[in-house]
Amino acid sequence: MTHILVTAKLVPDLVEELEIAESGTALDMTWLRLIINEFDDHAIEQAIILKERSGCEVTVIAPDQEGMDDVLFTAAAKGADRIIKLVGDFEEGVNNHALARTLAASTKEIGPDLILTGVQGNDDFDGSVGPYLAEYLGMTYVGYVAGVTLEGDKAIVHKEYPGGLIAELEVTLPAVLGIQAAEQPPRYVAVSKVRQMMKEASIDEVDVLDLDPSGGLEISSMYLPEAAERAEMLDGDEEEIAARLVEIFKEIGVV
Amino acid sequence: MPERVNYWGIPHEWGPPELYVYTIMFLAGFIMLFRFYKQASLWWKVGRPEPRWDKLHIRFWKFIQYAIVQTKVLNERYPGVMHVTIAWAYFIFFLGTALATIHDHFFEFLFGNALFAYKFVLDIFTVVFLVGAGMAIYRRYAQKPKRLTLDPGFTRSLVMVTVIVIGGLLTESFRLAVDQPAWAWSSPAGWIVAQLWIAIGASDTSLINWHLGIWTFHLLTVAGTIITLPVGTLLHGLTGPLNMFFAKLDRPTGELAPIPLTAAGDQVFASKLSDLTWKQLLDGDACTECGRCQDACPAYAAGTPLNPKELILSIRDALRADAAAVIGGNGDTPDSPTLVGDKIKEEVLWSCTTCGACVDVCPVLIEHVDTIVDMRRYLVMEGAIDAELQGALANLGRYGNSFGKSDRMRARWAKGVDPKIKDAGREPVDYLWFVGDYASYSPTLTEITQQTADVFQKADLDFGILYKGENHAGNDVRRVGEEGLFEMLVEKNLKALSRSDFKTIVTTDPHSYNALKHEYASNGNGEWHVLHYSQLLDQLIASGQIKFSKKLGYKVTYHDPCYLGRYNGIYDAPRRVIEATGCEIVEMPRNRDKGLCCGAGGGRIWMEEGEVTERPSESRIHEAVALNGVDIFVVACPKDITMYADAVKTTGQEENIVVKDLIELVHEAM
Ligand code: SF4
Ligand code: SF4
Numbered sequence: 028m029t030h031i032l033v034t035a036k037l038v039p040d041l042v043e044e045l046e047i048a049e050s051g052t053a054l055d056m057t058w059l060r061l062i063i064n065e066f067d068d069h070a071i072e073q074a075i076i077l078k079e080r081s082g083c084e085v086t087v088i089a090p091d092q093e094g095m096d097d098v099l100f101t102a103a104a105k106g107a108d109r110i111i112k113l114v115g116d117f118e119e120g121v122n123n124h125a126l127a128r129t130l131a132a133s134t135k136e137i138g139p140d141l142i143l144t145g146v147q148g149n150d151d152f153d154g155s156v157g158p159y160l161a162e163y164l165g166m167t168y169v170g171y172v173a174g175v176t177l178e179g180d181k182a183i184v185h186k187e188y189p190g191g192l193i194a195e196l197e198v199t200l201p202a203v204l205g206i207q208a209a210e211q212p213p214r215y216v217a218v219s220k221v222r223q224m225m226k227e228a229s230i231d232e233v234d235v236l237d238l239d240p241s242g243g244l245e246i247s248s249m250y251l252p253e254a255a256e257r258a259e260m261l262d263g264d265e266e267e268i269a270a271r272l273v274e275i276f277k278e279i280g281v282v
Numbered sequence: 283m284p285e286r287v288n289y290w291g292i293p294h295e296w297g298p299p300e301l302y303v304y305t306i307m308f309l310a311g312f313i314m315l316f317r318f319y320k321q322a323s324l325w326w327k328v329g330r331p332e333p334r335w336d337k338l339h340i341r342f343w344k345f346i347q348y349a350i351v352q353t354k355v356l357n358e359r360y361p362g363v364m365h366v367t368i369a370w371a372y373f374i375f376f377l378g379t380a381l382a383t384i385h386d387h388f389f390e391f392l393f394g395n396a397l398f399a400y401k402f403v404l405d406i407f408t409v410v411f412l413v414g415a416g417m418a419i420y421r422r423y424a425q426k427p428k429r430l431t432l433d434p435g436f437t438r439s440l441v442m443v444t445v446i447v448i449g450g451l452l453t454e455s456f457r458l459a460v461d462q463p464a465w466a467w468s469s470p471a472g473w474i475v476a477q478l479w480i481a482i483g484a485s486d487t488s489l490i491n492w493h494l495g496i497w498t499f500h501l502l503t504v505a506g507t508i509i510t511l512p513v514g515t516l517l518h519g520l521t522g523p524l525n526m527f528f529a530k531l532d533r534p535t536g537e538l539a540p541i542p543l544t545a546a547g548d549q550v551f552a553s554k555l556s557d558l559t560w561k562q563l564l565d566g567d568a569c570t571e572c573g574r575c576q577d578a579c580p581a582y583a584a585g586t587p588l589n590p591k592e593l594i595l596s597i598r599d600a601l602r603a604d605a606a607a608v609i610g611g612n613g614d615t616p617d618s619p620t621l622v623g624d625k626i627k628e629e630v631l632w633s634c635t636t637c638g639a640c641v642d643v644c645p646v647l648i649e650h651v652d653t654i655v656d657m658r659r660y661l662v663m664e665g666a667i668d669a670e671l672q673g674a675l676a677n678l679g680r681y682g683n684s685f686g687k688s689d690r691m692r693a694r695w696a697k698g699v700d701p702k703i704k705d706a707g708r709e710p711v712d713y714l715w716f717v718g719d720y721a722s723y724s725p726t727l728t729e730i731t732q733q734t735a736d737v738f739q740k741a742d743l744d745f746g747i748l749y750k751g752e753n754h755a756g757n758d759v760r761r762v763g764e765e766g767l768f769e770m771l772v773e774k775n776l777k778a779l780s781r782s783d784f785k786t787i788v789t790t791d792p793h794s795y796n797a798l799k800h801e802y803a804s805n806g807n808g809e810w811h812v813l814h815y816s817q818l819l820d821q822l823i824a825s826g827q828i829k830f831s832k833k834l835g836y837k838v839t840y841h842d843p844c845y846l847g848r849y850n851g852i853y854d855a856p857r858r859v860i861e862a863t864g865c866e867i868v869e870m871p872r873n874r875d876k877g878l879c880c881g882a883g884g885g886r887i888w889m890e891e892g893e894v895t896e897r898p899s900e901s902r903i904h905e906a907v908a909l910n911g912v913d914i915f916v917v918a919c920p921k922d923i924t925m926y927a928d929a930v931k932t933t934g935q936e937e938n939i940v941v942k943d944l945i946e947l948v949h950e951a952m
Binding site: 042043062212214216218219220 | 541549662663665667675676679680681686687688690764765766767769770
């Protein structure tokens, strides 16, 4: 039976106004409300669809963040067989390098055939989790996937390109897929089902002792976008605009 | 002295007539009861148990009121009169036969004046019956209203009951024509028919022969009708009264029951016949197919797939078709026949606005909404809901409001209100104003909500709001069938409410009103005193706390919100408030308990609309503009502002009518 691992994380809920922490290099966590990364939600849905279609085993793994238990129990209510929480110093937020490293370590122990993850998240300052995870595990990565079919030790995936182009690729497992959209929108789980799961299911906890964020970005300053009239509109055809852009880059010294 | 002649003209050569009359009748009765038992036993063999044996005195009273006097049947004039004339005539005939039996065997009293009266009453009711039967024939074959089931089964029943009565009348007339007693006038109808036989000069022998023939025929048609009663359309004569007797008494219409549990403590979600209670199955068998609910249903009128009558009949048909399989398979095999999604389609269930009109008009007290919600609960558990509803429920679960906005924004409308509105969670207040989602978050309602605050402040009301402590009250979440989410919202609200010190809750939203009044009491320990703002305004006007400086002089019409009117019987308070502002109310034809639903209730406001011919709200606006000289459509529900402002636009009636909240009139007149 194919074993699918889904990785999920929580990201800032943009319903709330974001505030910058005093340090000036991060979001103020006290006012932050976290929500499951929408793409990870699709990854979970895709895994459940595969389970229903081909009888896979589904494990969902996620870092310990405020509200994560609800997300994991919801995944269990949808049909995930096992839910795992990485327990460590995640509350203040970690970069995706660190996250991918811890995920990779646990993944090796779990030994899944297929790993699904959201293709991106709104806090991906240092690139998305999927490719790093694939790199650390030495697996193939395909991103922007909207549709997966399993055939033996292969997965047929639909990858979306800008402009509405879709490619069908055959991927040999194990592999990591960055899910753009599940084949159907994430399903609704009745609250009582989730509550039921809280009683019945249990979350496996894996201790994470150290987080290694190396290779990520150093954030020197973070600020809210300011409304200002600094934009300069460039007119002309492509050639002219490109030439002017190069000029500007030289002027401000970025090239 | 006149005496009752028993078995007049019936030859005794075949033995005493009572012997074979009673034999035939007892046999017929026995077969009837046996067949009825066979049908009725399916209710408890297939259905789940549900206690409905409490408060017997109220149940008997309901039986008298609805089954004997038939007050609900009489709510509609033509069909009402038609039905009660037939039914009452049969009650009298039944009583008459019983009295005759008592006279014959137990206690003789039918002689002299008593006999005259006895005969006279029976005869008059023969005429009464014929009037009703005539009306029924006219209705069924000339008027043919769309809502009626024009099935041959009904024709057969009508023919049977008419033939019985005519048979009785003829038998009597032959006897009178032969005997021509001095007291024949006490049977006026029979005597008039007898004149015919006398006039044509029929001989006594032939009249006696005819009498014997028709009498036998009469006896056999009665027996035949009794035997076929449980399998024909007259079954409602047994199931209807039973349904009234067992109607729910444990809670008001505005309170839904929690999800039922099996003996083992598992929740039951209604997807199959065996998930319904015996009473819900009885509902199906009690339906008279009168179609009143169909006529009253806004969803049906809008052209959605829902027809409450068909819905109830689907339960009946499913029981007849599948009961054997369910009982054989113990009801719980995976392939036991399904009901929801198969015989009752999902779209049908989702079309209901839970307006309660069907329940209100049903002459046999069928409980449509409870069953619909039970089935919706199953669909929610299956996740079989549309994307819009899913979004709304997810928002409600996450943020406590359907708008998907932060709870911190809930009281944003109050920012400009001066002096600042008290936080009822922090300081004691007399009135806790439960603002509700729409009044809090909908940008089109901000001004109205602020005006409400202004009126309260001008009336010197000591009030406060819960700010971000308030969550959606859950009325429609529950009616969507998301019971778990409803419970969660109730918990959150109860937590905020229990932290606050107040005497009365007031809300502008009838849906919140209904939930807080009926559905929080059973969830929390406290019984709240809850007022709709129309009631509070009415009180404040009466006590002089609100004084008006001018008479508005508008000609307006008023729309009764379902959860205020039909569900909670509040019809007069808003009308008194409108009149106090110096406006004249012109009623729409569908007013008060007949008020048409706006189409938003029961969570419909969160769902995809689907195919409709004319939205209920549009039909309502057309109804209002047809009134002479009315140019203001007054509502007393925040959702109604949204619904009707839209409908005025889509019907292109902007020139002719404007939608105003009750508070706008009060504010303007102050
Ligand atoms: S509650 Fe209203 S919408 Fe629902 S079936 Fe009854 S009449 Fe129709
Ligand atoms: S459900 Fe009630 S109102 Fe509707 S058709 Fe049946 S008896 Fe009449």
